[in-house]
Amino acid sequence: VEGIDMAIAGEDADEMWLRHSVMADRTKHQTFCVNVDATGEDAVSLRLRSEIVQWLGASLVSDPSRATVILRTLTDHDIAGRGLTFDGAAANEGWHIHIPTSGQPVIIESPSTRGLLYGFYAWLEGTPNAAEEKTVDVTSCPDQPIRMLDQWDQANGSVERGYAGESIFFGRWGSNVHSEFVSFPQRGEYDVFRGDVDRLVAYTRYCASIGLNAICLNNVNVRGYAIRFIQDPWLTRIAQIAHIFESFGLKVFLSVNFAAPRILSGLSTVDPCDPAVQQWWNEMVDHIYERIPGFGGFVVKADSEGEPGPYQYGRTHTDGANMFAHALAPHGGIVIWRAFVYNSHTDWRDRTAQADRARAAWENFHDLDGQFASNAILQVKFGPIDFQTSEPLNPLFFAMKHTNVIMEFEITAEYLGHQIDLNFPLPQWEHMASWPVEEGADAARALSRHALNPRLTGFAAVANVGMDWSWTGNPLAQANFFGYGLFCWNNHVPVSRVSLQWAQLTFPDCDDEHQHTIAHMLDQSNEIYAQYTAPLGVGFMVNRDGHYGPGPDDYEFSRWGTYHFADRDGIGVDRTQKTGTGYAGLYPEDQARQFEDPATTPDDVLLFFHHLPYSWQMKDGRTLLQRIYDDHFDGAARVDDVIRDWKSCASQIDERRREEVSRRLTAQQADAREWRDEICTFLYRFSGIADEHGRKISD
Numbered sequence: 001v002e003g004i005d006m007a008i009a010g011e012d013a014d015e016m017w018l019r020h021s022v023m024a025d026r027t028k029h030q031t032f033c034v035n036v037d038a039t040g041e042d043a044v045s046l047r048l049r050s051e052i053v054q055w056l057g058a059s060l061v062s063d064p065s066r067a068t069v070i071l072r073t074l075t076d077h078d079i080a081g082r083g084l085t086f087d088g089a090a091a092n093e094g095w096h097i098h099i100p101t102s103g104q105p106v107i108i109e110s111p112s113t114r115g116l117l118y119g120f121y122a123w124l125e126g127t128p129n130a131a132e133e134k135t136v137d138v139t140s141c142p143d144q145p146i147r148m149l150d151q152w153d154q155a156n157g158s159v160e161r162g163y164a165g166e167s168i169f170f171g172r173w174g175s176n177v178h179s180e181f182v183s184f185p186q187r188g189e190y191d192v193f194r195g196d197v198d199r200l201v202a203y204t205r206y207c208a209s210i211g212l213n214a215i216c217l218n219n220v221n222v223r224g225y226a227i228r229f230i231q232d233p234w235l236t237r238i239a240q241i242a243h244i245f246e247s248f249g250l251k252v253f254l255s256v257n258f259a260a261p262r263i264l265s266g267l268s269t270v271d272p273c274d275p276a277v278q279q280w281w282n283e284m285v286d287h288i289y290e291r292i293p294g295f296g297g298f299v300v301k302a303d304s305e306g307e308p309g310p311y312q313y314g315r316t317h318t319d320g321a322n323m324f325a326h327a328l329a330p331h332g333g334i335v336i337w338r339a340f341v342y343n344s345h346t347d348w349r350d351r352t353a354q355a356d357r358a359r360a361a362w363e364n365f366h367d368l369d370g371q372f373a374s375n376a377i378l379q380v381k382f383g384p385i386d387f388q389t390s391e392p393l394n395p396l397f398f399a400m401k402h403t404n405v406i407m408e409f410e411i412t413a414e415y416l417g418h419q420i421d422l423n424f425p426l427p428q429w430e431h432m433a434s435w436p437v438e439e440g441a442d443a444a445r446a447l448s449r450h451a452l453n454p455r456l457t458g459f460a461a462v463a464n465v466g467m468d469w470s471w472t473g474n475p476l477a478q479a480n481f482f483g484y485g486l487f488c489w490n491n492h493v494p495v496s497r498v499s500l501q502w503a504q505l506t507f508p509d510c511d512d513e514h515q516h517t518i519a520h521m522l523d524q525s526n527e528i529y530a531q532y533t534a535p536l537g538v539g540f541m542v543n544r545d546g547h548y549g550p551g552p553d554d555y556e557f558s559r560w561g562t563y564h565f566a567d568r569d570g571i572g573v574d575r576t577q578k579t580g581t582g583y584a585g586l587y588p589e590d591q592a593r594q595f596e597d598p599a600t601t602p603d604d605v606l607l608f609f610h611h612l613p614y615s616w617q618m619k620d621g622r623t624l625l626q627r628i629y630d631d632h633f634d635g636a637a638r639v640d641d642v643i644r645d646w647k648s649c650a651s652q653i654d655e656r657r658r659e660e661v662s663r664r665l666t667a668q669q670a671d672a673r674e675w676r677d678e679i680c681t682f683l684y685r686f687s688g689i690a691d692e693h694g695r696k697i698s699d
């Protein structure tokens, strides 16, 4: 790529689930033919060809009769004539794969070149499974039209909440020596782009290979040089990166700082209703599209955690979002406005509704429903707090009935063990996506039902990669990235199918039994972690200094407004309507009723909704405190089992991955024991109630 300070990717970067030798072996006897007459050549079809020839090293012919794998685009006429069904708001990106029993060519078809690319990778990854005796005919379309990654990468090369080394986009080449990166040396010059094109191409391939179609390159907290990414010469660099992503079918977005007109051009105000401010953004957007015609648009975090926003000018969030939407609309761009807005200056003494952080997103946005522009999207975190181990669905998903909404997840393991502790969060994500929202629609499905434009809904997640050789710090955390893509595509994909497919692709040298062992380790990891950390949905008992390890009182008297309220009698947050913050009443009547009563509240969010005495009788007959003690001992003991499982795979796994994972599991074991002991002791000191099984709890 012209102008980029070329640097060769570390030769030793792990190949994750696309192991070149496996893929090349799988295709070495194949001859491919790509026919895109129905849609025409574009950057994606050219990329598809180069993937076949340059990446796989396979042969490509123009005559389909000589091919063993035919990839072709379809016209509407073809689709109707063949009786094929491509369904949903993203039907265009779907694929149809035909695998014959023998003799005939494999056929991969789609209405679009992007769909062909997705079908190509799906086939390479073994989806659908080729049956030996039966012809396979499968059509598959993504459930969510927008399937996005949010990078929290910063211009200085660091990654906010990143646990896998420095940014793959920004920073000084060669400065990443280890994943335990702490500080980045100041750069004298302004070119903050790493320029590691090989690494970017590889990353983009991974994204496309799991069906992703959008990425925001920089952190939502837009600081330093990142504020200038929308201007030349930095924009030229962004264009170069966008060029790579677009060729793999991904749209590129940038996070922007709401106060940019003041910071960059000295405007006296950034009031979104001021014509000069609007004009500034209009011109800025026009310029961006001159450089990047396929640009996706902006992601904006405003009025939250110290970021500037429309409230400072007495304006609403729709005033802010619609200003950007208006500037982007002529170019087909969109603005993604984050609903993670809360006042981080609460007083712990205040126990009223206004200090309940769980209410914040709802309070700030519910009455703006119907007022967002049709090219604006509200991005809502799945839970009302902040990616805790267990939360109920954010009630905003019920309130927004005439708004484009994206559900936000966090792949990077901020509260889930920093990619040190094993934690494959797919079960939790699916639980959130499957939350009943209305007759015939769970949360995932309801998104398109209530959108102003059904194609402008979807999922976004904070990415978990960095310059670490394994991409994700912990090689097993690659599964979380892989799983996210498959989850976006099929919101109810069976968890164990994903983990097994990942294990098979990633550890091809393991035998079947051990691939199942690895998949099993992943499948139970999210539950294990939830057992030994903050109990039953209470949240935020995590260490405030970085969010790893226990810190039961770290937030209790802080300004961030999240509390467990443990005392000598009980624990939990009263969010009932009768005696608490009233939060339970933000749900539709049947669910509000369910959460109002601790007897009908599901265990995993029991302490999220209720402050209960330690003697509270759980559904299984145990007391609340005994259940907490048991979970903590059980969770920590299960980590020992996970270590045993990993050891059982040892002889079949290369040394580097074996040792890296082992080191992290040992650290997890220490972490789990620390959590167990701190939480149990913390509650024992308050309650004075001993463990029924006489296990040692320090006093």
Ligand code: GCV
Pocket: 152, 160, 161, 219, 220, 221, 301, 340, 386, 414
């Ligand atoms: C990017 C949490 C994280 C912050 C993050 C914020 C957000 O508060 O701890 O690091 O900021 O969420 O989602 O904006």
